[in-house]
Amino acid sequence: MSKKGSFSFVIAIGFMLFALFFGAGNLIFPVMLGQLAGDNAWAANAGFIVTGVGLPLLGVLAFGFSGKSDLQSLASRAHPWFGLIFTTVLYLAIGPLFAIPRTGSVSYEIGVKPFLGEDTGFLPLLIFTILFFGITCYFSMNSSKIVDIVGKILTPLLLLFIGILIVTAIINPIGNFSAPTENYMEHSFFTGFQEGYLTMDALASFVFGIIVINAIKEKGITDKKRVMITCFKAGLIAAALLAIIYTSLTYIGAGSVGKLGYLENGGTILAGVSNYYFGPYGRILLGLIVIAACLTTSVGLITANASYFHKLFPKVTYNTFAIVLSLFSMIFANIGLMKLISISVPVLVAIYPLAICLMFLTFIHAFFKGKPEVYQGAFLFTFIVSLFDGLNAAGIKIQAINELFTAILPLYSVGLGWILPAVVGGILGYLFSGMSKKTTAF
Numbered sequence: 001m002s003k004k005g006s007f008s009f010v011i012a013i014g015f016m017l018f019a020l021f022f023g024a025g026n027l028i029f030p031v032m033l034g035q036l037a038g039d040n041a042w043a044a045n046a047g048f049i050v051t052g053v054g055l056p057l058l059g060v061l062a063f064g065f066s067g068k069s070d071l072q073s074l075a076s077r078a079h080p081w082f083g084l085i086f087t088t089v090l091y092l093a094i095g096p097l098f099a100i101p102r103t104g105s106v107s108y109e110i111g112v113k114p115f116l117g118e119d120t121g122f123l124p125l126l127i128f129t130i131l132f133f134g135i136t137c138y139f140s141m142n143s144s145k146i147v148d149i150v151g152k153i154l155t156p157l158l159l160l161f162i163g164i165l166i167v168t169a170i171i172n173p174i175g176n177f178s179a180p181t182e183n184y185m186e187h188s189f190f191t192g193f194q195e196g197y198l199t200m201d202a203l204a205s206f207v208f209g210i211i212v213i214n215a216i217k218e219k220g221i222t223d224k225k226r227v228m229i230t231c232f233k234a235g236l237i238a239a240a241l242l243a244i245i246y247t248s249l250t251y252i253g254a255g256s257v258g259k260l261g262y263l264e265n266g267g268t269i270l271a272g273v274s275n276y277y278f279g280p281y282g283r284i285l286l287g288l289i290v291i292a293a294c295l296t297t298s299v300g301l302i303t304a305n306a307s308y309f310h311k312l313f314p315k316v317t318y319n320t321f322a323i324v325l326s327l328f329s330m331i332f333a334n335i336g337l338m339k340l341i342s343i344s345v346p347v348l349v350a351i352y353p354l355a356i357c358l359m360f361l362t363f364i365h366a367f368f369k370g371k372p373e374v375y376q377g378a379f380l381f382t383f384i385v386s387l388f389d390g391l392n393a394a395g396i397k398i399q400a401i402n403e404l405f406t407a408i409l410p411l412y413s414v415g416l417g418w419i420l421p422a423v424v425g426g427i428l429g430y431l432f433s434g435m436s437k438k439t440t441a442f
Contacts, residue, residue: 009219009230010230010233010234010237011237013212013215013216013230013234014233014234014235014236014237014238014241015156015237015238016211016212016215016234017060017208017212017234017235017237017238018237018238018241018242019293019296019297019300020204020208020211020296020297020300021056021199021201021204021205021208021238021242021297022241022242022245022293022296022297023099023103023106023293023294023296023297023298026052026199026201026242026245026246026293027106027110027249027266027267027270027289027290027293028106028110028265028266028267028270029048029052029195029196029198029199029266030045030048030052030245030246030247030249030250030253030266031249031250031252031253031256031266031269031270031273032253032265032266032269033045033048033192033195033250033253034249034250034251034252034253034254034255034256035178035253035254035256035257035262035263035269036180036181036183036184036253036262037180037181037184037188037191037192037250037254038177038178038179038180038181038184038254038257039177039178039179039180039254040180040184040185040188041177041250041251041253041254042250043188043189043192044184044188044189044191044192044195044250045192045246045247045250046189046192047188047189047190047191047192047193047194047195047196048192048193048195048196048246048250049196049243049246049247050193050196051193051194051195051196051197051199051201051202051352052196052199052201052242052246053201053239053242053243053246054239055196055201055202055205055356055359056201056202056204056205056208056239056242057205057235057236057238057239058202058205058359059202059203059205059206059209059355059359060205060208060209060212060231060235061228061231061232061235062206062209062358062359062362062363063205063206063209063210063213063362064209064212064213064227064228064231065228065362065363066362066365067224069210070087070210070308070311071087071090071206071207071210071308072084072087072308074206074358074362075087075358077361077365077370077372077375078372078375078376078379079372079375079376082375082376082379086351086354087308088312089351090203090206090207090351090355091207091304091305091308091309093200093203093344093347093348093351094200094203094204094207094301094304094305095301095302095304095305095325095329096305096325096328096329096332097332097344098200098340098343098344098347098348099200099204099297099301100298100301100302100305100325100329101329101330101332101333101335101340102333102337102340102341102344103132103136103294103295103297103298103301103329103333104128104129104132104133104294104298104329104330104333105125105129105333105334105335105336105337105340106267106290106294106337107128107132107290107291107294107295108124108125108128108129108132108333109267109337110267110270110271110286110287110290111286111287111288111289111290111291112124112128112287113125114271114283114286114287115283115287122334125333125334126334129330129333129334130330132291132294132295132298132330132333133298133326133327133329133330133333134326135295136295136298136299136302136326136329137302137322137323137326139295139299140299140302140303140306140322140326141318141319141322159241161285161288161289161292162245162289162293164285165252165273165274165277165285165286165289166245166248166249166252168277168278169248169251169252169255169273169277170248170251172277173255174252174255174256174258174259174260174273174276174277175255175256175257175258175259176255176258177254177255178254178257178258181262187413187414190411190414190415190416191414193414193415193416194349194414194415197345197348197349197352198341198344198345198348200344200348202352202355202356202359203348203351203352203355204300204301204304206355206358207301207304207305207308208300208304209231210304210307211300211303211304212231212234212235213227213231216230216231216234252269252273253266253269256269256272256273259272259276260272260273260276264338265337265338267290267337270286270290271283271286274286298329302322302325302326302329303322305321305325306318306319306321306322306325309321309325345393345394346390346391346393346394347390349386349389349390349392349393349415350383350386350387350389350390351386351390352386353382353383353385353386353389353418353422354379354382354383354386357378357379357382357422358379361374361375361378361426368426368430371429371430371433372433373429373430373432373433374426374429374430374433375426375429376429377425377426377427377428377429377430377432378422378423378425378426378429379425380425381418381421381422381424381425381428382418382421382422382425384421385405385409385412385417385418385421386418388401388402388405389415389417389418405417409421
């Protein structure tokens with residue numbers, strides 16, 4: 001008989017999900033957005049919350065709603081090869097190529113480097129990343145304890161650390177909002193929307209959804225309706241925490257320009273704000289915030305990636321993959337934070353729309369009777385547009401294509417030109433499936 005989740009269990013799952021999502025990008029991007037958006041910070045923050053909070057919650061729920069056991073089987077509703085390729089690319093993006101190394105580099109840049117001064121060379125970063133990913137690897141190989149480790153220990157400490165900074169900034173604002181920079185003068189909501197891509201949380205939601213659903217089922221909650229209710233309650237807890245913290249960080253960033261000036265990245269802004277309020281103690285506080293946040297995300301991502309690749313290659317043990325992924329992430333983290341971000345942006349812009357399409361198609365799967373052609377049409381038309389968005393983000397601009405898409409696609413200029421093609425592609429796929437069946441019957 002399926003059990004009901006206790007209130008304390010739902011809280012623990014919600015905290016775990018929050019901690020898995022809240023990592024490197026979730027700290028540095030909102031505060032940077034606030035500083036650049038200035039007077040338009042609230043509109044930009046609303047867009048950021050849609051992609052940084054709403055979509056991750058939707059992704060977790062979509063995974064639970066689908067009843068599938070993993071992302072590959074869900075994406076394979078379009079085609080088995082698409083399922084394999086899309087899932088592998090997504091895991092690599094939120095894993096050893098971008099997200100996992102970023103947790104280490106952000107931890108070092110914000111939590112350690114300010115104590116070392118300038119011109120430290122490569123050795124301190126190397127030593128730190130060896131220690132950071134060594135700890136990550138240890139926790140990842142004890143994944144059965146992830147709810148206790150992440151949900152009950154690290155998350156409350158993380159909330160305590162960051163809560164001190166936020167409450168202090170609200171009680172004693174650092175300064176007034178400044179004028180918005182060029183990118184945020186118009187369409188600030190849509191600019192914030194795209195900035196939310198950088199958190200990678202909507203991509204990670206499919207992966208973290210597996211951890212959440214399995215944790216719920218391990219408690220004896222097996223009925224699909226009760227699983228969804230428990231998942232929804234836990235997701236709301238995580239979403240509320242994320243929204244509150246993002247909004248607070250945006251507020252802090254928007255008021256920081258007068259005292260700190262425009263700084264290079266969100267990490268530098270956070271360091272400056274902490275130093276402003278707490279002096280040397282601010283650096284220690286910020287270091288604890290960043291390392292705790294990044295460590296929890298790193299553990300979750302290594303766990304998810306090792307599980308996926310072990311399933312693809314069962315002859316290689318889970319622990320071996322955990323070690324290899326940790327080692328690879330440690331090496332890649334030494335490239336540096338700014339390079340990692342610049343490399344990741346074009347890839348995220350290209351694949352994010354596909355992930356969003358998959359979420360919405362999952363919820364209306366029964367409406368179109370799960371016809372693969374609907375998935376195929378929607379994904380094909382979406383990718384045609386998002387591919388050129390990715391090329392634009394990489395600085396490879398094909399003027400003729402951009403002019404054509406700007407003329408015929410609504411919202412293309414704000415990075416959402418793929419929405420109409422996705423709808424049209426899905427409808428054409430549905431019509432094509434009906435026509436092909438009639439032809440076969442004839």
